[in-house]
Amino acid sequence: MDEAALAAAADLYALLMPSPERALLLDKAYLVIVREQSFALGRDPVVEPLQNVHAEIGAETSTGLSESERVYLDGSLRLQWR
Numbered sequence: 001m002d003e004a005a006l007a008a009a010a011d012l013y014a015l016l017m018p019s020p021e022r023a024l025l026l027d028k029a030y031l032v033i034v035r036e037q038s039f040a041l042g043r044d045p046v047v048e049p050l051q052n053v054h055a056e057i058g059a060e061t062s063t064g065l066s067e068s069e070r071v072y073l074d075g076s077l078r079l080q081w082r
Helices: 003-008 012-016 020-036
Strands: none
Touching: none
């Protein structure tokens, strides 16, 4: 987290919304997705390589869900409200 940018922000809008330049880049990237109808990788436009995201997850990689007995095959959705 960039503490200096957080302290310098005037309000929540300044923290959440992209700059005009970035907004234009995102619009152009999304237009490419729509024109190509290439939603296989999602609908979110990406204008630079993603960080903190696995490029590929192998079948041998455990998510930890099986070990914690949190895999349900009955089609139900179980939420844990706290």
